[in-house]
Amino acid sequence: MMKQSNLLAIVTCALGLAALSPSAMAEQLLEQQCASCHALQAEDYASSTVQERAERKAPPLYYAGNKFRPEWLVQWLQKPERIRPAGYFPAAHTVPGPDGDVVDSDSLPEHISLSAADAELASAALMKLTPYTDKLDAVDYEVGNISWRMGNLNFGKFNGCDACHRDAPDYGGLSGPELYSAWDRLQPKFIASFITDPVAWDPHTLMPANDLNQAAVQKLSDYLKVNGEDE
């Protein structure tokens, strides 16, 4: 027969779980599943050095609600696919080879998968993290179109983005996040704002700014749209 104390513990536990509100459950989920690798609060950049970037395990998520498209988050969290071919800090996953450095694929960690219910819950909680709405409001970007050919030249030949980013699964650099799915993944104004001033979003980012004017940012953002829809 079950001891009275065990029964009491089970009942208390069940009541405790039932008492959690959906938002509390979501916060608990983020803490348990995400916080060990992703920052959910802003780093104190004033008192940290760039070594902080080398030690990060994964992208910060404290501005996820200003960055991602929620529908993409829900899908991706259930079936994650690698966005950064060389991991979040490429130098930690690079080894020398006979013809140059190569990515040590075995060292790349896999992202966890969530159930559909947990993915919905996590996405909803992440979309509430919006400390940089002012940056998006300040962006003067209207979604537009550009010919794929012109956009591709602008992305590669004129601005050299393909040095670090892939705009097709089989073309481009490996160190940055792939950008052929960027339009599905990211909010349009985040794309424009981040290209304009990546350091404002992340003082230790590995993305350079390159002094691009508004017209150049418009063309690059539109190219990610046209190219993404083409993929």
Added chain:
Amino acid sequence: MRYALVTLAVSALTAVSAHSWAADAEAGKQLYQIYCTQCHGINGDGKGINIPDMSVLPRDHTDTSEMSARSDEELIKAIKHGGKAVNKSVLMPAWDKNLSDEQVDDLVAYLRHICCDK
């Protein structure tokens, strides 16, 4: 006595100079690993993971003759304002928004170390 004093002063100055150079190059090594190795290679030989699809290969920073032909000012300009600013490839971006002047100096100290301190 005067000779001893002069020797002491010269030794002290040399020690200070060597110490500050070493500190800068060490800081530059860390920055190089974070910002540069993706293209210039973990050994600085210009063979980073990004090169397979590049139309212009990154500078081999271990090439003593090539690097000796570049002044510190040229290196600083290339790092801060990108390859286009020194009539080289746009594949080298401008890092002046990401790095302070002191950090750029640290990187140049490290470049001088890996190119020419053999």
